[in-house]
Amino acid sequence: MPVAWLPVLLGLFLTGAADAARLDIELGRIEHAAFTAENVRVTLNLVQATGTLSIARFSALGRVWADLRLHCSEFAVAAASIECGRGTLTLPGSRETLDVQFAYDPDAGTARAQVRSAAGELVRAGLASSGEFRAVLSDVAIGRFAEVMPQLAEWQAQGRLNAQIDYRPDPSARITASGRLHGGGFSSADGLQAAEGLGIEFDVRGMFREGGWDWGGRLAWGEGEAYLHPIYLAAGPVLEAEGRLQGDRLTLGNAKLALEGVDAIEARGDFELDPLRVRRAAISVGGADLGRIGPDFIAPVLAPARAATLRFAGTVGGAAAFVEDRLVGLDLSFDDAAVAMDDVDVGFGPLNGRLPWRADSPTDIDIAVGGGHWQQLTLGAFALAARVEGLSIEVPRLAVPVLDGRLILGDLALRRIAAGWTGRGNATIEPVSMALLAEAVGLPPMSGVLSASLPGLRVDPGELALDGTLVVSVFDGYLRATNLRWLEPFGVASHLFVDVEARSLDLTQLTDAFAFGSITGRLDADVRGLELARWRPVRFAAELRSSPGRYPRRISQRAVQNIGALGGPGAAMAIQRGFLGFFETFGYSEIGLSCVLRDGVCAMDGIPGARPGTPGDGFVIVRGGGIPALNVIGYNRRVDWDELLERLQRVIATNVPPVIE
Amino acid sequence: MNAPKQIRAALGAVLMCFALFAAAQGDLEINTPAIAAIKQSMQARHAQLGPLFASGAIGLSRDGNVAVRDASGVPLAQRAQVNALISSENADRAALYREIARANGRPDWESDVRATFAQRWIDRAPAGWWVQRNGGWSQK
Amino acid sequence: MMARLALGAAIVAIAAGCVTINIYFPAAAAEKAADRIIEEVWQLREREGAAAQPPAEGGAK
Numbered sequence: 099m100p101v102a103w104l105p106v107l108l109g110l111f112l113t114g115a116a117d118a119a120r121l122d123i124e125l126g127r128i129e130h131a132a133f134t135a136e137n138v139r140v141t142l143n144l145v146q147a148t149g150t151l152s153i154a155r156f157s158a159l160g161r162v163w164a165d166l167r168l169h170c171s172e173f174a175v176a177a178a179s180i181e182c183g184r185g186t187l188t189l190p191g192s193r194e195t196l197d198v199q200f201a202y203d204p205d206a207g208t209a210r211a212q213v214r215s216a217a218g219e220l221v222r223a224g225l226a227s228s229g230e231f232r233a234v235l236s237d238v239a240i241g242r243f244a245e246v247m248p249q250l251a252e253w254q255a256q257g258r259l260n261a262q263i264d265y266r267p268d269p270s271a272r273i274t275a276s277g278r279l280h281g282g283g284f285s286s287a288d289g290l291q292a293a294e295g296l297g298i299e300f301d302v303r304g305m306f307r308e309g310g311w312d313w314g315g316r317l318a319w320g321e322g323e324a325y326l327h328p329i330y331l332a333a334g335p336v337l338e339a340e341g342r343l344q345g346d347r348l349t350l351g352n353a354k355l356a357l358e359g360v361d362a363i364e365a366r367g368d369f370e371l372d373p374l375r376v377r378r379a380a381i382s383v384g385g386a387d388l389g390r391i392g393p394d395f396i397a398p399v400l401a402p403a404r405a406a407t408l409r410f411a412g413t414v415g416g417a418a419a420f421v422e423d424r425l426v427g428l429d430l431s432f433d434d435a436a437v438a439m440d441d442v443d444v445g446f447g448p449l450n451g452r453l454p455w456r457a458d459s460p461t462d463i464d465i466a467v468g469g470g471h472w473q474q475l476t477l478g479a480f481a482l483a484a485r486v487e488g489l490s491i492e493v494p495r496l497a498v499p500v501l502d503g504r505l506i507l508g509d510l511a512l513r514r515i516a517a518g519w520t521g522r523g524n525a526t527i528e529p530v531s532m533a534l535l536a537e538a539v540g541l542p543p544m545s546g547v548l549s550a551s552l553p554g555l556r557v558d559p560g561e562l563a564l565d566g567t568l569v570v571s572v573f574d575g576y577l578r579a580t581n582l583r584w585l586e587p588f589g590v591a592s593h594l595f596v597d598v599e600a601r602s603l604d605l606t607q608l609t610d611a612f613a614f615g616s617i618t619g620r621l622d623a624d625v626r627g628l629e630l631a632r633w634r635p636v637r638f639a640a641e642l643r644s645s646p647g648r649y650p651r652r653i654s655q656r657a658v659q660n661i662g663a664l665g666g667p668g669a670a671m672a673i674q675r676g677f678l679g680f681f682e683t684f685g686y687s688e689i690g691l692s693c694v695l696r697d698g699v700c701a702m703d704g705i706p707g708a709r710p711g712t713p714g715d716g717f718v719i720v721r722g723g724g725i726p727a728l729n730v731i732g733y734n735r736r737v738d739w740d741e742l743l744e745r746l747q748r749v750i751a752t753n754v755p756p757v758i759e
Numbered sequence: 760m761n762a763p764k765q766i767r768a769a770l771g772a773v774l775m776c777f778a779l780f781a782a783a784q785g786d787l788e789i790n791t792p793a794i795a796a797i798k799q800s801m802q803a804r805h806a807q808l809g810p811l812f813a814s815g816a817i818g819l820s821r822d823g824n825v826a827v828r829d830a831s832g833v834p835l836a837q838r839a840q841v842n843a844l845i846s847s848e849n850a851d852r853a854a855l856y857r858e859i860a861r862a863n864g865r866p867d868w869e870s871d872v873r874a875t876f877a878q879r880w881i882d883r884a885p886a887g888w889w890v891q892r893n894g895g896w897s898q899k
Numbered sequence: 900m901m902a903r904l905a906l907g908a909a910i911v912a913i914a915a916g917c918v919t920i921n922i923y924f925p926a927a928a929a930e931k932a933a934d935r936i937i938e939e940v941w942q943l944r945e946r947e948g949a950a951a952q953p954p955a956e957g958g959a960k
Contacts, residue, residue: 785925785928786928786931786932787925787928787929787931787932789932789935789936794936798936798939798940801940802939802940802942805940805941805942809941855936859929859932868924871924871926871929872929872933875926875929875930875933876933876936876937878930879930879933879934879937880933880937883934883937883938883941883943
């Protein structure tokens with residue numbers, strides 16, 4: 099900071115000129131309020147009118163410089179002034195030299211100086227007799243200030259400064275500085291806090307009063323970009339602030355930040371600077387457009403992994419309070435806000451209401467949710483009322499309308515831990531009509547209702563377990579789903595485990611619904627360890643069989659053909675082909691089929707213990723009974739699951755009976 | 760008369776022991792659809808992570824995760840994406856460790872699985888990659 | 900009677916010891932499993948094959 103040396107220069111040449119051709123003057127130690135110089139020596143060459151000033155040790159602004167040398171090629175001592183022209187200042191520890199000129203008039207108390215570097219940096223400074231001081235900096239590298247602000251070097255600060263600094267001592271000390279930083283940048287060692295290409299215009303002022311500085315100013319960030327982990331920022335924000343600096347205590351009276359997409363951001367606070375510490379601070383954000391600040395500020399902080407799939411809309415406002423470096427309060431208010439996660443196809447909105455949070459006392463959340471969707475299911479409006487305490491949330495009751503029924507969550511108590519959320523609760527599904535549900539998720543029309551009582555709802559990181567029973571009364575019978583566990587619900591490995599037990603399903607309705615031909619009778623089924631990944635079965639052990647009891651048992655020719663077709667080209671049917679042409683339906687005494695799915699292969703078997711009575715490794719799927727009777731026998735015990743599904747879909751979709759030779 | 764029977768029972772218990780021990784020391788179950796899905800996701804992401812490992816922008820942390828080491832070489836505008844990429848990777852890794860523990864019927868093994876992986880990721884990392892060992896980053 | 904009790908206790912002890920062994924985390928198997936997954940995720944086999952890296956690369960360091 100070349101300006102800092104000016105007082106030294108001013109102070110040194112008070113001694114008179116000597117009459118020798120060469121004059122050495124030992125000035126010893128010079129002390130001043132702003133600096134100390136030790137071993138100061140001036141060597142004058144009176145013939146050549148040159149002079150050299152050397153200082154062994156110079157300390158100012160809390161820093162020490164050693165071995166400063168200023169050589170003046172044109173040194174003049176006139177009656178009223180001392181001038182140094184074409185001076186060269188050698189900086190310690192570097193080969194760099196600075197061109198210096200100065201003139202000093204001790205009687206008038208005026209001085210002017212100019213320092214220029216080889217890189218084109220220029221500082222011009224002038225001291226008026228009134229004590230007013232002005233410095234004009236042109237393209238000064240901010241790295242120059244690293245001597246007095248070591249942080250600049252630590253942060254690899256770059257940039258050049260054009261500025262005008264004015265100081266007026268009376269009636270009370272005032273400093274104003276305005277200018278522009280360009281080509282600015284900085285970076286922490288790990289690159290997590292960094293900026294490049296910064297162009298910042300600034301205009302700051304300070305007034306000394308009662309042992310401190312009243313300050314105010316404006317910073318307009320016009321160019322460049324920054325990454326302040328985990329947020330990326332581009333130029334645009336404008337900060338206006340005022341406050342007071344006393345010792346290392348900084349008071350922020352009022353700060354306003356203008357940021358695109360936000361109506362107003364204001365902050366005030368009380369800080370300690372060394373080390374930086376928040377004593378207390380408050381920040382408020384009004385009218386933030388979630389569609390703009392969501393992707394830039396909220397997603398990277400709250401859910402960086404999902405940042406690409408989170409969608410926001412609406413408006414949010416909020417306020418946060420900090421005490422002793424700690425967040426103590428937060429108030430958020432939502433105005434027609436909406437949030438959606440594309441990858442798992444869940445969304446809620448519009449949201450209206452308030453979300454208060456206090457570090458040391460419980461608060462109540464009250465948010466009206468206008469609706470939502472989960473996959474193809476549309477969810478109705480509901481109210482989210484919850485009590486929040488620290489990192490825990492309690493929801494006494496949450497009733498989400500689903501079609502004509504409701505999903506009700508009760509006594510839900512969740513707690514945030516390092517790995518995610520954990521907690522307990524219960525869930526109930528009030529009857530949803532299967533007609534509407536089937537339509538919503540694209541299943542064939544069916545009647546019946548779905549309801550559930552799941553008293554043991556457990557949430558753990560990567561796991562949602564629902565102990566209890568989900569019952570679907572459908573096809574005149576019912577399905578019972580138990581041991582529901584949903585693992586990694588929001589990850590790529592999202593998969594669901596469930597045991598399903600079906601009883602007394604009316605096969606007439608079932609086969610009609612799926613256009614599978616016609617089977618009269620009733621079916622029981624047990625599917626153990628059914629694992630669904632992305633709603634597709636990947637593992638299970640299933641067993642289908644005729645329900646016990648007396649009821650008509652007939653199977654249509656088409657259904658027989660379809661079952662045959664499912665067996666694939668390798669499958670064979672022990673059917674008397676002659677009969678097939680004559681009869682539309684056949685009697686049967688029992689149907690049984692099992693499939694253990696693992697690694698994409700379904701290991702099939704038929705009615706337990708039934709022998710087909712034909713050569714080979716066949717198994718009986720349909721055992722004939724009555725007149726005319728026929729057996730359906732499968733031979734293919736290992737069927738590729740995807741192929742089986744494809745065939746099933748083809749059979750259902752085409753509705754055309756496959757050809758049996 | 761009872762003693763020989765008891766000896767047989769003891770021998771049986773010992774044999775059963777070996778059988779159980781053998782089972783415990785056999786292969787861990789890692790062929791589940793969930794693990795396959797996670798592996799596939801991680802493999803696809805590796806196309807993006809690989810160059811970041813190679814450049815030293817990211818490294819393998821001691822806790823079985825991926826962490827930023829020095830993002831300076833990554834353009835500013837892409838550092839948030841790198842962070843998102845790392846977060847996704849770490850979410851997948853957490854799921855992988857959990858799933859392996861679950862697939863073997865021992866959810867409580869999760870932290871052991873994580874510790875084993877943490878060591879193996881570091882051991883298997885190619886030369887030039889940065890890994891976190893006792894305290895600090897070092898380059899392989 | 901005492902002998903019988905002692906023998907019974909021994910059986911219980913052996914069985915208990917056996918259970919204890921089973922509780923230990925199978926570190927070797929886990930390492931093997933980790934290596935298989937790491938190879939797949941990083942596609943190490945192809946690359947190591949192509950680059951013909953020395954086998955020491957994969958060893959513990």
